[in-house]
Amino acid sequence: MTTDEASAETATGQSAADESTADESAGDAAGDSAARKASAPAWRGGFGRLWGAAVISRFGDALRAAALPLLAASLTDDPLLIASVTACGYLPWLLFGLLGGAVADRVDQRRAMWAVDLVRGVLMAGFALAVALGHSTIALLIALAFLLTTFQTLFDNAATALLPAVVPRDTLAGANARLMTGQQVASGFLAAPLVPALLILGASAPFAVNAATYVVGALLIASLRTEAPPKPPKAAGSTLRAEMAQGMRALWRDSALRGLSVATALTNIGMGALIATLVLHITGWLDAGNGGYAAALTAYSVAMVAGGLVAPRLAVRIGRIRSILVAGIVQTCALVALGTIRELWAAIAAMAVFGVMSMVWNVNQATLVQERSPAQMLGRISSAFRTLSIGGAPLGALLGGLVAGAWGLNTPALLAAGAFTLAVASLGALIN
Incomplete structure (x- = not known):
């Protein structure tokens, strides 16, 4: 994943259920065809507000x-405890991910999204207040990460199912690219550099702003006039399970989606360890401080x-x-460089290369899921x-904390490189 968390992965079309005979070449051919048809979606009709x-x-x-x-590093210097905050942020996907997808296929996705954002806004506001009053603890950080991701399982699956109702099918790749690119502009050009400045105002400032963004996002989603995809009547006795x-x-x-999910699980072990x-x-092994981390x-x-910009074009070509x-x-090579060259410039370059290829992975992964899933099952298949x-991420986070404490703060990057190597091997087998 590359994630983010995550995040933000909005991922309709061809039925996965009746693709049981599809092999690797068929999956790639479907991807090629869709990529050639992909174009940019119109900002009107709801996409602009969703964006x-x-x-x-x-x-x-x-x-x-x-x-x-x-904040976690200011409360403890134990790598395992710091890593536990990240691990608990992934754990709800294992516990509630499938449930979130099934619920997303049953409910009005638009209403579910704005309601979840309002709840998350309240949670973040309460957390910001606790930090401002000096009541933050590692246990509170872990609880916050768990609760936010629990709600995110419904929000992300609802967003995945709603996007094909907002834009035409032949613009899905362009819509995914615009969504993910816009999110990275906001987080890369604005958010990450702004954190040190906000921290000058107080440790609670970034979290208070985060609470406000959830409320604004909820208002934008609530203003959408796009109807959710029609839902076929449920069979008598149908249960969420x-x-x-x-x-x-x-x-x-679906062989293509099955193989890709295995490969992504492997990369998320590495991503969990790295994140x-x-x-x-950065602040310890490279001794680059908070500025270097930012x-x-x-x-x-x-x-x-x-x-x-690269992802849709590359999909058209290959x-x-x-x-x-x-x-x-390419990501594997970048991780090796990150874990072996003890210079800040090398870390920045490796993270930049890693970031380009992360978007290539994310856009094409999300679009493939949308293209190969029937609309009435998209929430469940994506979940x-x-x-x-994502199941690999909490395991990777805990492994990262363990190896960092045992063998050095650079070893999680090398652990991530090993996980990506296995993922590349499994994808190579899928194609060949």
Whole structure:
């Protein structure tokens, strides 16, 4: 993932359920065809408001993502405890990810999204107040990360299912690229560099701004006039558990999505290890301070903007799955450089290269899921994909904390490189 968390992954079309005979070449051909048809979506008709809500919410999330590790590091110097904050931010995807997808297929996705944003705004406001009053603890940080991600399982799956109702199918790749690029502009050009300035105002300032962005995002989503995709009547006796199982089976029968979910799970082991300990890598192993940490995050986010321009074009030339394979190879090389060259400039360069290829991976992954999933099952299939793939992140975060404490603060980057190598090998097998 590359994530972010995450984040922000809006991921309709061809049924995965009746693609049980699709092989690797068929998956790539479908991706090629869709990529050639892809064009930029119109800002009118609801996409502009959805884009605005996604961008401003990501801006707030990026403030929190950058400030939270710094707050954790100020409370403890134990790498495992700091990594636990990140790990608990991923754990709800394992516990509630499938449930969030099934609920997203049942409810009005627009209403679910703005309601979730309002709840998250209240939570963040309460947390900001606790930090301002000096009541922040590692336990509180862990609880916040867990609660926010629990609500995010519904929000992200609802957003995935809603996007194809907002834009025409042949503009999905362009819509995904614009969404993700806009989010990275907000987080890279604005949020990450702004964190040190906000911290001058107080440790609670980034979290208070994050709370406000959730409220603004909720208002934008509530103003959408786009109707959610029509939902077929439920079979008598249908249960959430049965519907979740249908989504998992549909994902597993599609060879392209199955292979990609396995590869993404492997990369998320590496991403979990890297994200959970990056603040220690930059401020400790490189001795670059908070400014160096902000510079590395900025390089990553700004480079993802360039990746948003590259991703659709690369898919047209070589196909979606091959684009993801290329991205994984380049990311592996960047991680090796990050973990072996003890210079801030090398870390900034490695994070920039990593960021370009992260966007190539994310855009093509999200679009492939949309293209190969029937509209009435998109929430469930995307949640099954996320649950399988994100499942590696909390494990990686804990492993990163352990290896950093045992063998050095640079070793999580090398652990991540090993995980990406396995992912590249599995994608190569999918194509061949």
